[in-house]
Each structure stands twice: as structure tokens, then as C-alpha cells.
Amino acid sequence: MWISDNEAGYSVSVFAGSRGLVIWEDHDEVRGPPYMDGYSRAGMMDLFTMVLQGRTTEVDSLPWLPGYGS
Template structure:
């Protein structure tokens, strides 16, 4: 599942499964995609909630790693 704010130009995607992969992307591609692994479903919902509440700077400050986590 994913959530996107087209006006602000970013999205966060979450993938169910044992990896707990989440991806944070800038639609303007100022920087490449970022990812984290090991997120629980509850953690993923917290990320979505932060985006919905306009707390993108807080999401951005999390310890993201470069790329899609291939």
C-alpha cells in the first residue's frame, strides 16, 4: 500500500512481508528513493499517519538508506 501527496511531491510505500520494507520517494527526483527495512505493520501505519498529518519533515528525518532496498 502507499500514500502520496502530489502537491508536496512525495510518497511513502509499504510492502507486507517479512522484510517490512518501506520506501520514501520525492516525485521531483531531487534525490533518489530512500528505504528502510524491519518495519512492523503498526510502524507502517504510523508513517502513513505522519504523511497524512503533513509531518513530511519528520518522516524525512528518519534513518533512511539510499535506493529501493533491492
């Protein structure tokens, strides 16, 4: 599942399998996408809510790791 705001230039993708992978992409950043593992479905919904409400600074402050989590 994913959501994107093309105007603002960001997207978040979530993979609710056993791994709980989440990828946060800011299309204007040169740092590359960060990811997190171990997110629950409820946590993913909270993350989507933050993104949809435009709380991107709060999303950026989460404990992301560099890359796609491969």
C-alpha cells in the same frame, strides 16, 4: 500499500511482508528514493499517519538508506 500527495510531490510505499520494506519518495528531490527494512505493520501505520498529517520533515529525519532496497 501506498499513499501519495501529488500536489506536495511525495509518496510512501510499504510492503508488509516478512521484510517490512518502506520506500519514501519526494518527486522533487534529485537524491533518489530512500528506504528502510524491518518495519512492523504498526510502524507502517504510524508512518502513514505522519505523512497524512504533513509531518514530512519528521519522516525525512528517520534513518533512511539510499535506493529502493533491492
